[in-house]
Amino acid sequence: MSREQYKELFEKLPFQPIADTPTVRYYTDWRLFEERLGIEYAEKEDAVPSEIESIGYDVVLGREARINRRVRGASITEASYDSDPKPLSLMKVSNKMQAFHAYRWNAGIVVSVEEGGSIDRLSILSGSGEGYTGHHIVVRTGRESKSRMILVDYSGESDGLKTFFVEVDMGQGSSLDLDFLALHAPSKPVYTILYTRLGEASTLNVRLLSSGGMMSKLEIATIAEGAKSGVDVKASDISRAGTRSDVVLTALHKGPETEGNISARGVALGDGYLAQRALARIEPSATWASSEVESHVTIIGEKARGYAVPMLEIHTGDVVKAGHEASVTTIQEDHLFYLRSRGLSREEIEKLLITGTLTFSGVIDNLNLSPQVLFRL
Amino acid sequence: MSGLEVRNLHVRVAGKKVLRGVDLKVEYGEVHAIMGPNGSGKSSLAYTIMGRETFEVEDGDILLDGESLLGLSTEERAMKGLFMALQDPPQIPGVRLSTIMIAAINKRLGSTDLTRVRDPSIVKRMYKLAEELGLTRDILQRELNVGFSGGEKKRSELLQAFIVDPKIVILDEPDSGLDIDGVRKVSEMIRGLTDQGKGVLLITHYARMFKYLDPDRVSVLIDGKIALSGGPEVAKLVEDKGYAYIRSQYMARRG
Ligand SMILES: Nc1ncnc2c1ncn2[C@@H]1O[C@H](COP(=O)(O)OP(=O)(O)OP(=O)(O)O)[C@@H](O)[C@H]1O
Numbered sequence A: 001m002s003r004e005q006y007k008e009l010f011e012k013l014p015f016q017p018i019a020d021t022p023t024v025r026y027y028t029d030w031r032l033f034e035e036r037l038g039i040e041y042a043e044k045e046d047a048v049p050s051e052i053e054s055i056g057y058d059v060v061l062g063r064e065a066r067i068n069r070r071v072r073g074a075s076i077t078e079a080s081y082d083s084d085p086k087p088l089s090l091m092k093v094s095n096k097m098q099a100f101h102a103y104r105w106n107a108g109i110v111v112s113v114e115e116g117g118s119i120d121r122l123s124i125l126s127g128s129g130e131g132y133t134g135h136h137i138v139v140r141t142g143r144e145s146k147s148r149m150i151l152v153d154y155s156g157e158s159d160g161l162k163t164f165f166v167e168v169d170m171g172q173g174s175s176l177d178l179d180f181l182a183l184h185a186p187s188k189p190v191y192t193i194l195y196t197r198l199g200e201a202s203t204l205n206v207r208l209l210s211s212g213g214m215m216s217k218l219e220i221a222t223i224a225e226g227a228k229s230g231v232d233v234k235a236s237d238i239s240r241a242g243t244r245s246d247v248v249l250t251a252l253h254k255g256p257e258t259e260g261n262i263s264a265r266g267v268a269l270g271d272g273y274l275a276q277r278a279l280a281r282i283e284p285s286a287t288w289a290s291s292e293v294e295s296h297v298t299i300i301g302e303k304a305r306g307y308a309v310p311m312l313e314i315h316t317g318d319v320v321k322a323g324h325e326a327s328v329t330t331i332q333e334d335h336l337f338y339l340r341s342r343g344l345s346r347e348e349i350e351k352l353l354i355t356g357t358l359t360f361s362g363v364i365d366n367l368n369l370s371p372q373v374l375f376r377l
Numbered sequence B: 001m002s003g004l005e006v007r008n009l010h011v012r013v014a015g016k017k018v019l020r021g022v023d024l025k026v027e028y029g030e031v032h033a034i035m036g037p038n039g040s041g042k043s044s045l046a047y048t049i050m051g052r053e054t055f056e057v058e059d060g061d062i063l064l065d066g067e068s069l070l071g072l073s074t075e076e077r078a079m080k081g082l083f084m085a086l087q088d089p090p091q092i093p094g095v096r097l098s099t100i101m102i103a104a105i106n107k108r109l110g111s112t113d114l115t116r117v118r119d120p121s122i123v124k125r126m127y128k129l130a131e132e133l134g135l136t137r138d139i140l141q142r143e144l145n146v147g148f149s150g151g152e153k154k155r156s157e158l159l160q161a162f163i164v165d166p167k168i169v170i171l172d173e174p175d176s177g178l179d180i181d182g183v184r185k186v187s188e189m190i191r192g193l194t195d196q197g198k199g200v201l202l203i204t205h206y207a208r209m210f211k212y213l214d215p216d217r218v219s220v221l222i223d224g225k226i227a228l229s230g231g232p233e234v235a236k237l238v239e240d241k242g243y244a245y246i247r248s249q250y251m252a253r254r255g
């Protein structure tokens, strides 16, 4: 589709096709996006905190795509509406904000990992600026290739709006190991999507660390299409005071004998809001699939709110294993007494719980970050 | 005096009177066993000593080395040298067993960063003690009490007691849910605590631990009062005659 066609779609589509559930209509406050749809493209880029900068990047997406280094085993080129593969050919545009992104994104890249190739480390920073920033990444992993990538989705202090979509098409027998860090200051709504399709016997490992901003909608959708493909997603999500996050982690099983594992830990502080939804769907074609989803949210702030909606839909008679688990808990008196009896104050206990949640997914350790970096925004 | 002293303690929880004038002492290097039937107030006594806010002290005092603890919070009491191993510790997802031990040690070393390991020998010690207690190494990396078996919970509580090195250790039924070998092991380890000069308040239903561990004193708590107190012979009497007998003797004495 052309820019023009996406624009028409944008005008027609609603923000959300159907209400999330009968009781809570929207986990995402789309109004905050709606108010900013008319803004200009960002000119000046937001500064990135030094600890995030020091990760070091092969590609930086800002006003345009800056490819700093050649990475052995892959070709990296600037994306356009008719690059190969085409942006948005994998993922179908299904709501107003996705269509908005589709017709307005301003910088992007296409990464092709060679057949049998191997990438030790490809790190990409997607930044932001005052105004609208739209970034798009398409990744295609060749057959039997092995890749390790780092994606940082950063949204800084200036006013604006950001959309950041990543599409990954995984070739047969390929593997991708991804550390995904989403860090948003409370000044813009951000819509982030990681959409992955898995070919036969491919494996995907995603570790997510997210700290939302004004309104962060973050979706990780995995489509296990090829037989025997496997997905493992571990997420640590935090909503600080004054922020709202709607994190949706999905495993869709289409191929037979596919495996899915999603486990998420979240924490909501102050008056923060965290919806951390883990969903799995096993389609009729996904015979002998196994799928487990788990979402736990701890509420620490007195005015904080959390949702840990798990969903597991099974549409085949033959599953190997299917399980789901979810909880939203406040710090209970018995937990508090127990930890205090070890000599820790309430404040220290809260810190430990926060750190525990943040380190759960492994991103902090892998990228050598201090948990404090999430609080400096 | 040195050690822990409880004087004429009256306690209420959720409107219900659970302790009605308890007196007891735990001196350093000794095991004072508290026995008593279900619901007699044993755990309430432990919680009150530890300063759990839901247990309201109506009268009496709790002293450590002659100083009252009543005005202190739970964590302050812990920092003064009290440790309580819970009868049934809660599951805490998001916090690892090793994390809580490192935090507890760091706090006692006066560090503001509770998560960083300052001295690697501490980790070695954790593993060594875990092994001695019959725990596998991987348990240290698991979330606190999440999916722990009954026996693993008891051992992990005792492990923490050793690691934080308190003056007084209150053990609330450290033997329940343990197999025979576990009871022996844990009993020997408790003796290890007093050998280090700590005072132990040992709460238990049964005398079975006393095969491996001679208590220095034994008190029987019934309906929130100490009905009988003495040496190991008291435990023998409980074993032989049961709590109903001790209660009736106590009632008779009081007229
Ligand atoms: N939080 C509470 N709210 C209401 N009642 C309580 C509470 N805690 C304890 N009780 C009551 O106080 C009494 C003493 O309880 P406690 O747990 O101290 O007994 P125990 O001697 O430890 O018993 P067990 O041997 O079964 O562990 C019981 O009747 C119990 O139901």
Ligand SMILES: [Mg+2]
Pocket: B042, B043, B044, B087, B172
């Ligand atoms: Mg009890």
